[in-house]
Amino acid sequence: MNTPPQYWLREFNDRITDFGRGTPHWAMPISIKLRVESGCFCRSCCPEGHRLINEHLEQNPLPPLEARMIEHESGPEILTYLDYVEGVASFGAAIIGLILVIIQSRSRGIKRGDKKGDPFKLIIRRTDGNKFHEELVMKIPSDAEVDINKLSKHFFESANRIKTSASASPRRKVTGKNKKRNN
Numbered sequence: 001m002n003t004p005p006q007y008w009l010r011e012f013n014d015r016i017t018d019f020g021r022g023t024p025h026w027a028m029p030i031s032i033k034l035r036v037e038s039g040c041f042c043r044s045c046c047p048e049g050h051r052l053i054n055e056h057l058e059q060n061p062l063p064p065l066e067a068r069m070i071e072h073e074s075g076p077e078i079l080t081y082l083d084y085v086e087g088v089a090s091f092g093a094a095i096i097g098l099i100l101v102i103i104q105s106r107s108r109g110i111k112r113g114d115k116k117g118d119p120f121k122l123i124i125r126r127t128d129g130n131k132f133h134e135e136l137v138m139k140i141p142s143d144a145e146v147d148i149n150k151l152s153k154h155f156f157e158s159a160n161r162i163k164t165s166a167s168a169s170p171r172r173k174v175t176g177k178n179k180k181r182n183n
Contacts, residue, residue: 003132004132009127009132012031012125012127012132013127015031015070015077015079016029016030016031016079016126016127017029019068019079020081022064022065023065023081024081026083027081027082027083028081028082028083028126028163029079029080029081029126030079030080030081030082030124030125030126030159030162031077031078031079031123031124031125031126032077032078032079032080032095032099032122032123032124033075033076033077033078033121033122033123033124033125034075034076034077034099034102034103034120034121034122034123034140035074035075035120035121035123036074036075036117036118036119036120036121036142037118037119037121038117038118039115039117039118040073040074040075040117041073041074041075041076041106041117041120042071042073043071045114045115045117046106046109046110046114046115047109047114048105048108048109048112048113048114049105049106049108049109049110049114050071050105050109051109052101052104052105052108052109053076053101053102053105056098056101056105057069057098060094060097060098062094062098063094066080066081066094067079067080067094067095067098068080069098075120076102078095078098078099080095082159082162082163096148096151096152096155099122099151099155100146100148100151103120103122103140103144103146103151104145104146106120106142107142107143107144107145110142110143111143116142116143117142118142119139119140119141119142119144120139120140120142121136121138121139121140122136122137122138122139122140122151122154122155123135123136123137124137124155124158124159124162125162126162133162133165135158135159135161135162136158137154137155137158138151138154
């Protein structure tokens, strides 16, 4: 198992903690990451994809207390939360919709001239103090069209595993196979 560097864990913990200040006490702050393992998904390499994402966010803004999107060179990160009270992970349609829009925007951007790169890894991650937990949802080729039902199924299964890892005794670390890039 590869553990992320300490400096990155501190930065990640700060992001999650900062976002968590605005979430209800019954909520678990998490990070949803669409990560490109090599290359990038930045505005200069993929301007069309980012334009499409921005169009979507202008028409469908994220509720600030429920979600926040952060751009990284390696791909976008969505901060949101899992519901502790519900028996299964619950997310608003806005979160699943945004994930799908990001995936589709990348694919459409490539068709319009954006740089093609490695597949996205859709990842859910969280921290509880000094423990980092990460769950790989699925790998998505850069030119793929994704079925919303398949995406939702894999996403909710992974979200429930991340949620379960918070209450498991002893705590269980859930990690992806490859952590070369952690943003």
